[in-house]
Amino acid sequence: MSLVVGLGLVGGAVAGAAVTHTPDRPAPVADGSPQAFAQARDVWRDTPVDKLFPPTVDGSDGGPGGADRSWVRVGVATPAGCAGAFDPLLQEVLAPAGCVRLLRATYVDSTSTTVTTVGLLVGSGEAAAMSALGKRWTGQHLGERIDLLPRPVAFPGTPAAGFGDHQRGSWDVRVSSDLPFVVYAVSGFADGRTVAQPEPADKADAQGSTTATGQAGLGFDASGLASAVDDRLHTAVKALRQPPTTGSEHHA
Template structure:
């Protein structure tokens, strides 16, 4: 796996990650300068794959009804460009910030019933472009649109062997305003069933939601894994930009 991922995504393995998410406060890491963005943009080369995409992720109270949730990584895709990784309209939305590299991994939950692909898009955009995309994403509620979905990564011979576009049940896209990154996750059922009306994580997690995606906790899968990777990404960037105040691990809320 390390050979496939290339130089920089090697060594320094971490056994797993335990995240407890509450309200996510603003966490400015970079000062918005081109120099800071350039350093942050190279973090993926210098950070071990197991640090960005831990082999296991646990979230206390991160499931329906406050149940604990855990996921196991079943595959890591080769770092790539962005062609074919997003629905066409989503590809158009993110085009202004560019695509330097796309990193992706797929996880299965502890019951082997749901699968989730989490992605880290390293953009070419500087602070003004990222801030504009972040504001547009929020103001236009683009995260609620079912025609703006990231695409999953299937791995033959695993629980995600049948994980394709028609199996997408929920998703979460997190656009950074202060860093050149977009983190996302898209979830579905491990048995390959199709979902006719996928729900954004915020709606799938809402109290009283009765769809199969909501009851299966697909929104919790998407948000939990996207947020876990985003936390670890911020920790890695902080360690690179501020080495004298290196954090011990991902931020906990």
């Protein structure tokens, strides 16, 4: 069972704590170099949980018809390996990325209607492997295939208690071509209903969608939260590459 940490609905005793801790931060290196690519992997050790998976996320114009949308975090899973986190074929497709660590959190929308698990796979693959995987993912439109879905994380005692494979309604997977990361999100209904035909986020988000998935905004949940975490990830990587401040500078 996943450990709930930094839980916004239950006290948040360790909110703001790092996912894990490393005492010695490596010296910054130039962007685009093999050293910079490798150093980016340290972001999961050096970045607080709340920086990557904020307790609340606001999405302006992030819902059907341009409606505002917001989400509240209900649980953060213990950092783990990648086994069992994806449907078997997706696990196989993502194999070139490798897996140093998998980070996941689950959110509920402000109306407690939908739930979404968002994940960050920190890859062990080299830059060339990630570049090739990223090109394959976009070039072959793999994000549209319903046999390539990530799996959700349920949290007992929350609106996501019944969030399992059969509840998946929409998803968004983003494979980075220049960083060792895969960011994804998968959404469903908070009432635990089964979704017979999941839709990729870009299809569910399409204007005029008449499916239950599209009208409920499940695609917006998946794409909105994947985008939010992806943006925070890139901000964290940029901060990791900045020279550390020593406090010893003197100004005239």
